[in-house]
Amino acid sequence: MPLRPLGLGEILDGSVRAVRANPMVMFGLAAMVVTVAVALQTLLQLYVAGLLAGALGDALVGVDGTTDAAAVSEVFSLSLAGTASGPLLLPVSSVLTGLLIVSVSRSVLGRRVSMREVVRSPRVWWVLGFTLLVLLAQVVLAAAWVGLSVLLFAQQQEGAAFAVVLVGALLLAAAFAWLTVRTLLVPPALMLEGKPFWATVARAWRLTRGSFWRLLGIYLLASVLVAVVGSLFVFPASLLSGVVLGMTGSTSLTIVLTAVGTIVGMTISTSFLAAVVALLYVDVRMRREGLDLELARAASEP
Template sequence: MSTPDASGTPDGAAPDSPDPRGAGTTGEQSPQQPGGWGTPTYARPGYGPAADVPAPPAVQPPGPPQPRYGQYAPQGTPTPPAPYGQGQQGRPAPGQPGYGQGQYGAGQYGQPQYGQPQYGQQGQGQPGYGPPAGFGNAPYVPPASKPGIVPLRPLTLGEIFDGSFGAIRHNPRVMLGMSTLVVVVATIVGALLGYAFSGYVADAFLALPSEAGFGGMESQFATMYSTLAGTGITTALATPIVSGLLTVSIGQSVVGRRVTVGEVWSQVGRRAWFLVGFSLLLSLASGLLAALLVLLAVLAFSVDPALGGVTVLVAIPVYVVLLVWVGVRTGLVPPALALERQPFWATVRRVWRLTRGSFWRLFGIYLLAYVAIYVVTQIIVTPFSLVGGIALGAGQEFVGNLVSTLGVAISTIASTLFLGSVVALLYVDVRMRREGLDVELAAAASEQPPA
């Protein structure tokens, strides 16, 4: 037989009344973070500290200590009235179930007994804060709001890829039309520049020995290679600008807003030099690193051929690892430059801090996205390359170059659209995970006028 409860609190009841300042809160306030989608109204749930209201003093129930269920009351203690849902004839006899509790064999399996709480209902004296638990007694999580192309919560891999295609459907004029126009213009300019310098490339091909295997078609191959090189350079410069356009459009599609071409260009046009400059800076850094490793290999070969071979075997993986590491840590710089409107180096430092601790997750998503788009672009480019090569072999130089350039343009548009959308959604996802951007986005979406 257990001893009576000296606290004076009935069994199953909370000893103190809930605090009116923060029932159901953790007591911590997350700091407000900078953002680019507008600031919600102060005092909106989740923003700002709670009001400083003094808690009322705890009220102790009068009277002597009450016995627990299954205990005997002390001699001379009046019996309190039974709780709601139980018998009103006093406490039960020792060893007998009380009124309102099921007898052995009473009631059918799966049916609640009289006085017992049913599934999804709370019993008398039991805390009832919050919704019922989920499947398997897991805590119930309300579904996140989805005003736009993705739900406003940390995203999964499938939601990032699905949102990339959803962004195109939500705003095709910007996502498909404007980006295609920029890529086509860059491709035409690059093809014209390559054709203009094709004579110098042809002289280099003609200087090669006859055993090179060009079969008297040095000028045709020189034109094709120079054209491809020109389009590669111009599209590499245009790709950061397209990524900025996609980022601004996706940033608004997340909150369900469809921006116009003029609105996107007014925001990206002022930051275009930052986007192009960052791309050139990465290319310059990778080139300097490659030159440094080549110089070390040459010096090692001059000392000892075996040492040179070891240097090459070490330098190649070091170069690849450094490129991947820097690329992953700085991959979110273009969307940050397009959206946050901060100085160049301040944005680079901020993205470096933002991606800290998320390397492997970002690396895995980047790798999967690049593999997927590589397969798609090879499927697109291969027929154009075959037709272009056949046309060059037949002496149709113009047709061959035109078909090859068209294949490069289509593959560039596809890869830029998909990869740019994935990077933009990864930027939103990382900020939702690290800075609680989903709260700000939800507030911005609620302030949008009805469509």
């Protein structure tokens, strides 16, 4: 990596180079953690889908116009089970991102870190805790928006209710984007700086001042790229699972096929996005604090 402020192309290219520089950690560790998490999610999804399929099948038996209650219940149970088990992957992705940031930070200096060193980083639990705090804040905002909308509809104020739904959705999306960018550098700061929790969070928050739009643009572009690449694996798996469901009616096989695509897509996306976030952190500090001089000195040391 050039030890100077980085451009867009250098950050994206550097993220790929960071993954290739230490594939055992960036891909190996990511694949192991994601596989375990998706396996647990798949087991939960199979269990929930089985419960929902029976309940929905019984509920649809006597409904007029329902020609195939079993098929309808299978489709709905898969969707509901996937939604219910989806949040299980969020803390896993958070922990994995924190661990991979350590590897990227060493790659900037042209060094490699072993998997044992990475997994022994205790500050990763701070990253998980902060992620859950941000998620809680987002849930509270979303709950307030939904609650106000439902209250207006209940009071038969349809005009105000629709206005709250539309304007609130836009404001909520803007608030989530703003919060995501302002907290984007918190995970690398927590992993790489040996300061107390709240002091590190406040410092990372200050680092994003004056760089909001640049951070938003680069992170959004990186997210779109990994979404496109991930869909190359997830979409065929979902398509194949749909065919299998139609031919065999096997919910279990459908969920397993979808899980395989999720493992590959999530491994690639988590590795690349972790590298992008780490390099954005390094880039902002080089621009504002002259970190490039410190890194140059560190790179010349044995």
